[in-house]
Amino acid sequence: MSKFIDEVFIQVKAGHGGPGAISMRKEKFVEFGGPDGGDGGKGGAVILKSDLAVQTLDKYIPLKVYSGHAGNHGEGRNKSGKNGEDLELKVPVGTQVYDAETNELIHDFLSEDDEFTIVRGGRGGKGNAYFKTATFQTPRFAQPGEEGETKNIRLCLKLLADIGIVGLPNAGKSTLLSKITEAHPKVAGYAFTTLTPNLGVVRRDNDTFRYTLADIPGIIEGASKGHGLGLSFLRHIERVKAIIYLFDATSIDIEEDFKMLQNELATYNKALLYKPYLIVLNKIDIWEDQGFTSEVTKKLSHMGKIIAISAEKETNLEELLSSLDEFLVKPPIIPAS
Numbered sequence: 001m002s003k004f005i006d007e008v009f010i011q012v013k014a015g016h017g018g019p020g021a022i023s024m025r026k027e028k029f030v031e032f033g034g035p036d037g038g039d040g041g042k043g044g045a046v047i048l049k050s051d052l053a054v055q056t057l058d059k060y061i062p063l064k065v066y067s068g069h070a071g072n073h074g075e076g077r078n079k080s081g082k083n084g085e086d087l088e089l090k091v092p093v094g095t096q097v098y099d100a101e102t103n104e105l106i107h108d109f110l111s112e113d114d115e116f117t118i119v120r121g122g123r124g125g126k127g128n129a130y131f132k133t134a135t136f137q138t139p140r141f142a143q144p145g146e147e148g149e150t151k152n153i154r155l156c157l158k159l160l161a162d163i164g165i166v167g168l169p170n171a172g173k174s175t176l177l178s179k180i181t182e183a184h185p186k187v188a189g190y191a192f193t194t195l196t197p198n199l200g201v202v203r204r205d206n207d208t209f210r211y212t213l214a215d216i217p218g219i220i221e222g223a224s225k226g227h228g229l230g231l232s233f234l235r236h237i238e239r240v241k242a243i244i245y246l247f248d249a250t251s252i253d254i255e256e257d258f259k260m261l262q263n264e265l266a267t268y269n270k271a272l273l274y275k276p277y278l279i280v281l282n283k284i285d286i287w288e289d290q291g292f293t294s295e296v297t298k299k300l301s302h303m304g305k306i307i308a309i310s311a312e313k314e315t316n317l318e319e320l321l322s323s324l325d326e327f328l329v330k331p332p333i334i335p336a337s
């Protein structure tokens, strides 16, 4: 199984500028050739680029230094040194780049193929030809080239899903994701089957309208204190437009479960409580008497909008999806000309 690394500290270091050359022209019949030392090349930058094919930060080695190449030396005959090659580092869409020292957000990769130069290469040094003046004909010195910038950064991946599914372990979150998207997350009858977030794409209206859904690990009471899998994965639902609170409809006290989930979410980030949400009661197939479903739904109606489903038996999924559609802006219908 591939790792799912969503946070890493690294150092980025741009290339040193190449030194300028000290050189004097040597020509036949010219007794004193003038200075012709070329400038050094610029150091290579380090550029971060978002790429849809990259899904995690697991290729980054913690604390490793990622460097751009140094610029080449300048040469005689006024030849400039070659610029150092840039280093391009690919990151997943949704990666945020922080200054590791100040914790300031430097850049947020919100779309694919976004490029950001994180450190610039040093300027190449001027060769001695540059320093020649009317009164100073033979400078025998050149600049050494500047050092490239260095930064300690923290890369932090926050998935850009439209809707997040939150619930206790075993509620059926992954089952739901597997039924309404093409994703195939692991499903099993024990707690903490899901260890890292899963993403799936919902395709609506003949694929003219799509949105992404994130299934995250189950949350238990005390998760904010590190119980279960903790709460760090909640960063992946920080940016969703809406939350599905998914419950096992047969659980003893859904209202209590809901309060617990909201408490844990609030401990992580209070803003999560202000997101629009939908309450979904799953596993209604377990009841033989379906009258139970409407009874429970009615009893809990003060908690918000409720939809009762069976993810496994695919009951009421269309009703659920059309409610989810309302959280998102559909693209306008362009009339055929």
Ligand SMILES: Nc1nc2c(ncn2[C@@H]2O[C@H](COP(=O)(O)OP(=O)(O)OP(=O)(O)O)[C@@H](O)[C@H]2O)c(=O)[nH]1
Binding pocket: 167, 168, 169, 170, 171, 172, 173, 174, 175, 176, 186, 187, 188, 189, 190, 191, 192, 193, 194, 195, 216, 217, 218, 219, 282, 283, 284, 285, 286, 309, 310, 311, 312, 313
């Ligand atoms: N009867 C019934 N069982 C279901 C339904 N949905 C899921 N299950 C079962 O419930 C168990 C847990 O399902 P998962 O989808 O793995 O649950 P989860 O919420 O992702 O669990 P964690 O990843 O551990 O948090 C599995 O045995 C599923 O087959 C349903 O609608 N009806």
Ligand SMILES: [Mg+2]
Binding pocket: 173, 174, 175, 185, 186, 187, 193, 194, 215, 216, 217, 218
């Ligand atoms: Mg799961």
